[in-house]
Amino acid sequence: MRRLLASEFLKLRRKMIWFLIVLGPAGVIALQAVNYGLRFDYLMKNYAGDPWGYLIKNVSMLLIPALLMGMTIISSMIATLEHHTNAWKQTIALPVSRTKLYLGKFAVTTMLLLVSTVLVLAGTVALGLIFGFELQALPWDTLLIALYGAFIGALPYLAVQIWLAVTLNNQAIPLTVGISGLVLSMLMINGSSSKNWLPWKWPYLALLEPVFPVAAGLAASAVLYLLGSLHFARKDVG
Amino acid sequence: MTDLVIETKGLTKTLGGRNVVDKLDLRIKRGDIYGFLGPNGAGKTTTIKMLLGLARPSSGQVRLFGRSIRKERVALLRKVGSLVEYPSYYGHLNAKENLETIRLLLPGVRRSRIDEVLSIVRLTKDAQRQVKGYSLGMKQRLGIAAALLGEPELLILDEPTNGLDPSGIIEIRELIRSMPGQYGMTVLVSSHLLTEVGQMATEVGIVSKGKLVFQDRLEVLKGRSRQQIHIRLNDQQRAFNLLHAHGFKAELTDGRLYVPKADDQRIASVVRMLVQQGIEISRVEEEGDTLESVFLHMTGGEGGL
Numbered sequence: 395m396r397r398l399l400a401s402e403f404l405k406l407r408r409k410m411i412w413f414l415i416v417l418g419p420a421g422v423i424a425l426q427a428v429n430y431g432l433r434f435d436y437l438m439k440n441y442a443g444d445p446w447g448y449l450i451k452n453v454s455m456l457l458i459p460a461l462l463m464g465m466t467i468i469s470s471m472i473a474t475l476e477h478h479t480n481a482w483k484q485t486i487a488l489p490v491s492r493t494k495l496y497l498g499k500f501a502v503t504t505m506l507l508l509v510s511t512v513l514v515l516a517g518t519v520a521l522g523l524i525f526g527f528e529l530q531a532l533p534w535d536t537l538l539i540a541l542y543g544a545f546i547g548a549l550p551y552l553a554v555q556i557w558l559a560v561t562l563n564n565q566a567i568p569l570t571v572g573i574s575g576l577v578l579s580m581l582m583i584n585g586s587s588s589k590n591w592l593p594w595k596w597p598y599l600a601l602l603e604p605v606f607p608v609a610a611g612l613a614a615s616a617v618l619y620l621l622g623s624l625h626f627a628r629k630d631v632g
Numbered sequence: 633m634t635d636l637v638i639e640t641k642g643l644t645k646t647l648g649g650r651n652v653v654d655k656l657d658l659r660i661k662r663g664d665i666y667g668f669l670g671p672n673g674a675g676k677t678t679t680i681k682m683l684l685g686l687a688r689p690s691s692g693q694v695r696l697f698g699r700s701i702r703k704e705r706v707a708l709l710r711k712v713g714s715l716v717e718y719p720s721y722y723g724h725l726n727a728k729e730n731l732e733t734i735r736l737l738l739p740g741v742r743r744s745r746i747d748e749v750l751s752i753v754r755l756t757k758d759a760q761r762q763v764k765g766y767s768l769g770m771k772q773r774l775g776i777a778a779a780l781l782g783e784p785e786l787l788i789l790d791e792p793t794n795g796l797d798p799s800g801i802i803e804i805r806e807l808i809r810s811m812p813g814q815y816g817m818t819v820l821v822s823s824h825l826l827t828e829v830g831q832m833a834t835e836v837g838i839v840s841k842g843k844l845v846f847q848d849r850l851e852v853l854k855g856r857s858r859q860q861i862h863i864r865l866n867d868q869q870r871a872f873n874l875l876h877a878h879g880f881k882a883e884l885t886d887g888r889l890y891v892p893k894a895d896d897q898r899i900a901s902v903v904r905m906l907v908q909q910g911i912e913i914s915r916v917e918e919e920g921d922t923l924e925s926v927f928l929h930m931t932g933g934e935g936g937l
Contacts, residue, residue: 401736481720488737489710630687
């Protein structure tokens with residue numbers, strides 16, 4: 395597995411992927427910096443009771459669409475590496491099981507996006523400190539749940555994107571599905587709580603009550619991942 | 633322990649209701665250079681994909697080194713190097729990086745092997761360049777290098793000389809010819825060009841419309857071609873009569889004189905007799921059914937030469 399990941403990461407060289415992995419978090423943090431910069435006094439008055447909590451909330455409201463976008467784009471780019479010259483027929487003819495190759499693609503995408511969330515985490519803390527919030531008052535649990543609860547809540551979405559991107563030559567399909575999902579999820583932010591079973595809401599729910607979206611996210615992504623992996627393992631290579 | 637490196641039994645692939653590969657029984661022995669021939673679209677690539685486990689047979693089975701590819705795919709593929717159809721590569725990486733992505737997935741291949749295979753296919757000089765800038769021939773050679781990387785016991789090359797210039801073709805041909813002797817490899821090389829395979833293969837299998845129409849040693853295929861000797865001379869009619877008078881078989885068609893192919897001595901005596909009778913001979917040449925026409929005949933004249 396270590397060698398498989400080394401191989402996957404080597405394939406990313408000279409591609410824009412690492413740039414995007416940094417660009418996403420930089421965008422999220424920069425937009426919040428502008429948000430606070432423009433109306434710092436107003437926001438501080440409103441959020442006086444819990445400045446960190448509101449910063450985390452504001453960051454996560456931008457992070458989640460960015461994360462869904464990232465999952466769509468990065469999984470497609472990772473798959474395109476193989477589709478481009480139909481390198482699948484070369485890779486799959488190597489002594490590696492197909493389920494392992496599928497896991498490799500999933501793992502690389504997940505790891506790259508985790509790097510992005512760590513950058514968002516660091517950026518959020520840095521932003522708060524610049525605004526003069528007390529480090530001792532930082533609610534780490536809220537911060538971690540907001541970021542990684544959302545990440546886990548979005549894993550089913552990633553499982554679907556990886557499956558579509560890896561098994562279809564035409565990347566217009568995973569991109570369309572991914573962006574539609576992103577739009578759908580944004581429309582649902584303020585929807586009634588009776589629709590919480592809809593997977594597109596799960597990343598946003600993590601902020602309110604993390605147990606359900608984390609549990610549902612893990613269960614649904616496991617099922618979707620297995621189905622995708624099974625399909626990939628049985629599929630003929632074109 | 634059988635000495636068949638590749639064995640298929642009733643291998644069939646049905647796509648869209650048509651048997652693209654139809655009950656193929658391939659038998660390839662250790663140390664063979666097996667020329668896998670057929671016109672475009674005869675099912676060569678589909679067969680190769682099933683040999684490598686890239687595609688699932690609709691029915692029938694594939695055994696490599698006597699073991700089932702379905703059950704032991706990963707272990708068997710460690711001993712196989714392949715290049716299927718056009719070469720695959722990562723254009724943004726250079727040749728070394730491309731090979732490294734493959735080497736990492738081949739257990740027990742040391743890093744220095746990359747330089748070895750690059751020098752075998754003469755890409756050492758261009759190893760640091762991004763592959764997207766390569767010519768088709770160079771990409772093809774990189775694909776062959778990738779196939780050789782794991783020091784395979786079985787090398788499967790699908791149309792390896794596609795897109796190569798004549799000197800490249802000769803180079804690859806020499807390389808393939810040297811494989812069994814130098815590295816103990818067994819080679820399956822597919823092609824739609826009989827002339828090409830005829831120059832390197834020891835065994836030949838011919839597919840047409842998914843069916844195996846011939847499988848035997850190259851000599852047997854050559855023996856099927858009905859060769860004749862064309863003799864060009866100044867007086868066909870008189871020569872014809874003389875040959876018959878002396879008990880030689882001859883044929884006169886379209887003003888050209890043919891005698892059946894025979895050993896050198898017999899041909900020499902034909903020539904001597906004619907010359908002694910005062911006939912002037914300007915050419916004695918083999919003609920008639922070439923390997924190509926045998927091939928065309930077997931494949932139902934589908935062309936593809």
